[in-house]
Amino acid sequence: MLLFWTTTLLLLGAARGKEVCYGDLGCFSDAEPWAGTAVRPLKILPWTPEKIDTHFLLYTNENPDNFQILHLSDPSTIEASNFQTTRKTRFIIHGFIDKGDESWVTDMCKAMFEVEEVNCVCVDWRKGSQTTYTQAANNMRVVGAQVAQMLNILLTNYSYSPSKVHLIGHSLGAHVAGMAGSRTPGLGRITGLDPVEASFEGTPEEVRLDPSDADFVDVIHTDAAPLIPFLGFGTSQLGGHLDFFPNGGQNMPGCKKNALSQIIDLDGIWSGTRDFVACNHLRSYKYYLDSILNPKGFTAYPCTSYRDFESNKCFPCPDHGCPQMGHYADKFAGRTSEEQQKFFLNTGDAKNFARWRYGVSITLSGKMVTGQVKVALFGNKGNTHQYDIFSGIIKPGSTLSSEFDAELDVGTIEKVKFLWNNKVVNPTFPKVGAAKITVQKGEEQTVYNFCSEDAVREDILLTLTPCETPNTI
Known part of the structure; x- marks a missing residue:
């Protein structure tokens, strides 16, 4: 016991x-x-x-x-x-x-x-x-x-x-x-x-x-x-x-x-x-x-x-x-x-780590080719470098959408620059354009619209300017 x-x-x-x-x-x-x-x-x-x-x-x-x-x-x-x-x-x-x-x-x-x-x-x-x-x-x-x-x-x-x-x-x-x-x-x-x-x-x-x-x-x-x-x-x-x-x-x-x-x-x-x-x-x-x-x-x-x-x-x-x-x-x-x-x-890979997210939608024009599409944003606070938006078959009339994280806040977006290339020699020198590009900053409800009637050869910058006043959605 x-x-x-x-x-x-x-x-x-x-x-x-x-x-x-x-x-x-x-x-x-x-x-x-x-x-x-x-x-x-x-x-x-x-x-x-x-x-x-x-x-x-x-x-x-x-x-x-x-x-x-x-x-x-x-x-x-x-x-x-x-x-x-x-x-x-x-x-x-x-x-x-x-x-x-x-x-x-x-x-x-x-x-x-x-x-x-x-x-x-x-x-x-x-x-x-x-x-x-x-x-x-x-x-x-x-x-x-x-x-x-x-x-x-x-x-x-x-x-x-x-x-x-x-x-x-x-x-x-x-x-x-x-x-x-x-x-x-x-x-x-x-x-x-x-x-x-x-x-x-x-x-x-x-x-x-x-x-x-x-x-x-x-x-x-x-x-x-x-x-x-x-x-x-x-x-x-x-x-x-x-x-x-x-x-x-x-x-x-x-x-x-x-x-x-x-x-x-x-x-x-x-x-x-x-x-x-x-x-x-x-x-x-x-x-x-x-x-x-x-x-x-x-x-x-x-x-x-x-x-x-x-x-x-x-x-x-x-x-x-x-x-x-x-x-x-x-x-x-x-x-x-x-x-x-x-x-x-997302953040950057080194200081400064801050990033600003943008959504972009591009309505294509011009010829149908295979290649890459890039855009850069220009605003009253600065400009971004070129960001990849799409890679594949570029079809006129189609719309491409993507998002990217920019290294700066460009402020009020004033214009957009469009670039395409495919790194393939083409004797017909096809031209591709962006009839319309809409841009939205992630934390804002304002959508900026930019238009162009032109098309350009590869590696030639196409500048799109506002086609109407910003819409609030």
């Missing part, structure tokens, strides 16, 4: 799991769902706050280059800093093996200062992140509690509402933000930059970033291929009110360079190697950084899949508009709904 009760008590203890308590931060258990599951099989407790050694580094418009440290243990450091309660506060939280004074973090703050007055707080938990992944994935629970504690200090001591706070977390930092949000009622916004998959995908909402963690949660997925066998670090699971999948969310353009070119690009062996190994994963914060200075350059389209998006089935924006991926996602009128929303867009 003694053996029975001893065994029973041991089993009950194992079921309850171990627990550590860290003062005001609360207690942390290794019981389910935090450990002992298929997704999180190892029972590992988070380190002490002292060992993780989290720092809050404040940059503002007044001190953009040198941070001021805000101490949880000494709230007077907030009073003595440049923190201003009249401004929004954006926290940037790094992920695994990263650090809070990494150049991308400080660059993000500096970009914000160009467009707004803001308190920019970089959460540096490098000691807790630069360890084994499984340990770091548990340490983040303490860091999330510390971020929530800082928000509570701001609320209690300065009547600073959590609704004015935006948490931006990359990778493991996205789940830190989720943890902080779950402890902070009324938190304004969380942006998850490619939330990490391992130890989080498929877990209950209390473990990972989810829409209940803030009034508005937006997520950018850039490395959503399965971890095994494709080494995709990011999650494919929807985690926000709006989930963005640029370039389909798995393989980012410009990420197939060889390691040497990456190192040369980034002026450093460590940075170059990291960018090569985790290029897709890091693209999320690079897109966000570019979005700050390009308020209209990351229009994202609601669509069921990237295949449909690439098949031109999700253009133009619906009547209620499209959101901007990144910094300005919260401007979207329909940003929250009971159903999570998926959006797609």
Whole structure:
């Protein structure tokens, strides 16, 4: 009987799991769902706050280059800093093996200062992140509690509402933000930059970033291929009110360079190697950084899949508009709904990543030939290069339609240039023209119409001018 009760008590203890308590931060258990599951099989407790050694580094418009440290243990450091309660506060939280004074973090703050007055707080938990992944994935629970504690200090001591706070977390930092949000009622916004998959995908909402963690949660997925066998670090699971999948969310353009070119690009062996190994994963914060200075350059389209998006089935924006991926996602009128929303867009392969999507429809004239058709747009803000629209049999009277992502916003479209070629010697020198070309910018309802009665030989530009005033559809 003694053996029975001893065994029973041991089993009950194992079921309850171990627990550590860290003062005001609360207690942390290794019981389910935090450990002992298929997704999180190892029972590992988070380190002490002292060992993780989290720092809050404040940059503002007044001190953009040198941070001021805000101490949880000494709230007077907030009073003595440049923190201003009249401004929004954006926290940037790094992920695994990263650090809070990494150049991308400080660059993000500096970009914000160009467009707004803001308190920019970089959460540096490098000691807790630069360890084994499984340990770091548990340490983040303490860091999330510390971020929530800082928000509570701001609320209690300065009547600073959590609704004015935006948490931006990359990778493991996205789940830190989720943890902080779950402890902070009324938190304004969380942006998850490619939330990490391992130890989080498929877990209950209390473990990972989810829409209940803030009034508005937006997520950018850039490395959503399965971890095994494709080494995709990011999650494919929807985690926000709006989930963005640029370039389909798995393989980012410009990420197939060889390691040497990456190192040369980034002026450093460590940075170059990291960018090569985790290029897709890091693209999320690079897109966000570019979005700050390009308020209209990351229009994202609601669509069921990237295949449909690439098949031109999700253009133009619906009547209620499209959101901007990144910094300005919260401007979207329909940003929250009971159903999570998926959006797609394409980006460039290098900085500047912003793109503007146009739909083009061409009514052909002239002779029937085999070849390629291209167009370029000319507007009051600039011109695009030639974009491929069609390749195949060019039939007069037929209409070709396609979409492309331009490297700039041309503004009001003033003319269109048409070009065709087939690279085949033809002694009859056939001529092909475009009787009409209609152009629409994805986020606008205006359709521009351009006409021409001419036809041209191959590789000769044909200029089409407006044939009527723009129509609003």
